[in-house]
Amino acid sequence: MSETKDILALGLETSCDDTAAAVVLRRGDGSCRILSNEVWTQHDDHAAFGGVVPEIAARSHVERLDATIEKAVVKAGVDYADLDLVAATAGPGLVGGVMVGLTTAKAIALAHGVRLVPVNHLEGHALSARMTEDAPFPYLLLLISGGHTQLIRVSGVGKYDRLGTTIDDAAGECFDKTAKLLGLGAPGGPKVESAAVGGRTDRFALPRPLLKHAGCDFSFSGMKTAVREAAQSLEDPTPQDIADLAASFQEAAARHLAHRTERAMDLMPEAKRLVVAGGVAANCAIKKMLQQLCAAKSWALIAPPPKYCTDNGAMIAWAGAERLAAGLAMEPEEALGLAPRARWPLADPGEGKRFGSGRKGPKA
Amino acid sequence: MLVMGLDTALKRCSVAILRGDQVLADESVGLERGHAEYLAPMAAAALAKAGVAVRDLDRVGVVIGPGGFTGVRVALSFARGLGVGTGVAVVGVTSLAALAAPVGAPLVAPVIDARRGQVYAGLYGEDGEVLMPPFVTDPEEALKRLKEKAVGAPLALAGSGAALIEPMPPGWAVSGAEDIDAKAVARLAAAAPAPEGPPAPLYLRAPDAKPGRPGLFKGASGA
Numbered sequence: 001m002s003e004t005k006d007i008l009a010l011g012l013e014t015s016c017d018d019t020a021a022a023v024v025l026r027r028g029d030g031s032c033r034i035l036s037n038e039v040w041t042q043h044d045d046h047a048a049f050g051g052v053v054p055e056i057a058a059r060s061h062v063e064r065l066d067a068t069i070e071k072a073v074v075k076a077g078v079d080y081a082d083l084d085l086v087a088a089t090a091g092p093g094l095v096g097g098v099m100v101g102l103t104t105a106k107a108i109a110l111a112h113g114v115r116l117v118p119v120n121h122l123e124g125h126a127l128s129a130r131m132t133e134d135a136p137f138p139y140l141l142l143l144i145s146g147g148h149t150q151l152i153r154v155s156g157v158g159k160y161d162r163l164g165t166t167i168d169d170a171a172g173e174c175f176d177k178t179a180k181l182l183g184l185g186a187p188g189g190p191k192v193e194s195a196a197v198g199g200r201t202d203r204f205a206l207p208r209p210l211l212k213h214a215g216c217d218f219s220f221s222g223m224k225t226a227v228r229e230a231a232q233s234l235e236d237p238t239p240q241d242i243a244d245l246a247a248s249f250q251e252a253a254a255r256h257l258a259h260r261t262e263r264a265m266d267l268m269p270e271a272k273r274l275v276v277a278g279g280v281a282a283n284c285a286i287k288k289m290l291q292q293l294c295a296a297k298s299w300a301l302i303a304p305p306p307k308y309c310t311d312n313g314a315m316i317a318w319a320g321a322e323r324l325a326a327g328l329a330m331e332p333e334e335a336l337g338l339a340p341r342a343r344w345p346l347a348d349p350g351e352g353k354r355f356g357s358g359r360k361g362p363k364a
Numbered sequence: 365m366l367v368m369g370l371d372t373a374l375k376r377c378s379v380a381i382l383r384g385d386q387v388l389a390d391e392s393v394g395l396e397r398g399h400a401e402y403l404a405p406m407a408a409a410a411l412a413k414a415g416v417a418v419r420d421l422d423r424v425g426v427v428i429g430p431g432g433f434t435g436v437r438v439a440l441s442f443a444r445g446l447g448v449g450t451g452v453a454v455v456g457v458t459s460l461a462a463l464a465a466p467v468g469a470p471l472v473a474p475v476i477d478a479r480r481g482q483v484y485a486g487l488y489g490e491d492g493e494v495l496m497p498p499f500v501t502d503p504e505e506a507l508k509r510l511k512e513k514a515v516g517a518p519l520a521l522a523g524s525g526a527a528l529i530e531p532m533p534p535g536w537a538v539s540g541a542e543d544i545d546a547k548a549v550a551r552l553a554a555a556a557p558a559p560e561g562p563p564a565p566l567y568l569r570a571p572d573a574k575p576g577r578p579g580l581f582k583g584a585s586g587a
Contacts, residue, residue: 050576055433059571062437066444066562073449080449096434099400100441106404107445110411111418111452180576336408339401 011317014101015093022313023076026321035076058096087320090118091341117320128315145278146172160347164216199247206252369550372399373431378546388414425553428456456563475525
């Protein structure tokens with residue numbers, strides 16, 4: 001890679017229920033140093049509602065973002081004047097929250113004469129592994145979070161092909177709904193994972209979605225229904241019943257993710273690297289199943305630390321810096337007038353397929 | 365004092381920059397939606413026109429509501445962003461105080477159509493004294509409360525919801541503008557005491573959210 005100038009980037013992330021800001025240094029040789037990474041999670045604000053409420057999320061972001069930024073900049077030990085860019089998630093996500101982050105970034109850009117770089121949240125996840133791990137292009141990305149479940153061929157900065165996506169629920173959504181059903185609380189992923197400890201993975205027979213369908217798409221709605229039916233079949237469930245059901249579900253979800261990932265690996269056998277990102281990637285059972293898959297195919301499994309898998313500002317700062325270094329950053333004037341986007345696919349779906357495309361076009 | 369005024373709470377997007385009484389820039393556009401796209405370029409243009417930088421500002425005045433939830437957050441997140449790392453004080457101004465300020469009558473009741481059959485309203489004295497802080501209710505109840513407080517004195521109604529206050533008691537008149545003037549926001553911010561921290565939004569309404577349904581096994585612990 002050719003040498004570029006060092007880039008000091010501030011990154012803001014507000015697309016769901018985490019208010020996050022970070023300062024990242026991208027060195028001229030392409031290496032990364034994360035100087036600070038502040039996240040203010042809103043789980044408690046949404047707990048009573050059984051899911052993320054967009055209006056509550058937006059209200060929390062607007063009251064917390066400036067202090068979160070100040071903390072990140074102080075911890076990084078830098079001056080606003082030293083920043084080369086301020087990057088913000090401009091979509092996809094809950095548009096009320098995205099608007100708060102993007103608008104705050106516009107103000108910071110204007111106040112400090114810093115370049116504004118709007119970032120696609122999915123690109124943040126797609127490039128996040130390169131902050132802390134050795135992950136040269138190309139690689140296969142499995143992005144699994146509460147909002148997204150995608151397989152993406154990453155050939156370079158700005159070069160993405162979507163190989164598969166969920167045709168209904170996201171993987172994380174299915175974990176959240178299972179946790180809610182079993183009375184485990186939020187956030188669903190960690191709750192299901194701890195409930196599954198000591199549970200039997202083979203007690204409940206859960207479906208293997210899309211087993212006979214070609215392609216790399218995912219489906220979780222059938223599994224969700226099967227978990228509900230299994231739960232309803234239990235009268236007066238014991239803790240062991242719940243552990244068994246959580247473990248069976250986790251195993252089925254991991255198996256489905258691995259199965260579809262294997263198909264994508266076969267589409268790009270030369271890559272030999274699988275990168276996982278997104279909050280669900282923090283799940284140990286899923287990671288273990290992917291590890292086995294990679295071992296069997298002689299691939300490397302690359303997983304960034306959990307704090308960079310879940311939503312964070314560092315990955316947004318990093319994606320902004322990578323775009324600027326690659327000459328792909330949006331023109332400043334266009335960026336200043338950019339509208340936040342609820343829907344913003346990272347890559348065109350392959351083979352003319354448009355699963356999940358509503359009236360307003362594909363979500364992500 | 366060099367002050368910027370910002371408003372995106374209702375159906376306009378407005379930016380003004382004042383040095384004392386002197387208006388250096390005054391930009392405003394009528395909008396149903398899209399405040400988030402317009403505000404930053406308009407602020408940049410206003411700064412250029414005024415020939416000042418954000419750091420030169422003593423204060424930023426911003427409308428904190430009541431108004432559209434999203435609109436309130438556009439200007440507020442922008443204003444608070446301008447305060448990050450600059451030391452520029454951000455001062456919150458209510459939409460109702462901003463509507464009342466230019467009217468110049470002994471009693472001013474700004475009224476904003478809050479939809480869903482309700483209005484945002486308040487009551488202000490000639491010098492901007494807050495006689496009734498912002499509240500949300502249906503127009504009949506608003507009329508009743510304003511009448512009680514005005515005790516027969518003449519009153520000037522202002523704002524988009526003024527026409528919803530009927531029948532108008534004798535001596536009352538609609539005399540204010542429908543829209544917020546960013547210059548008034550800047551002037552109110554200049555006159556306000558120094559803020560202790562960044563302003564919070566004033567929604568007057570809880571978020572539209574219902575408590576979640578319990579799961580099948582309420583409170584079960586899987587461990």
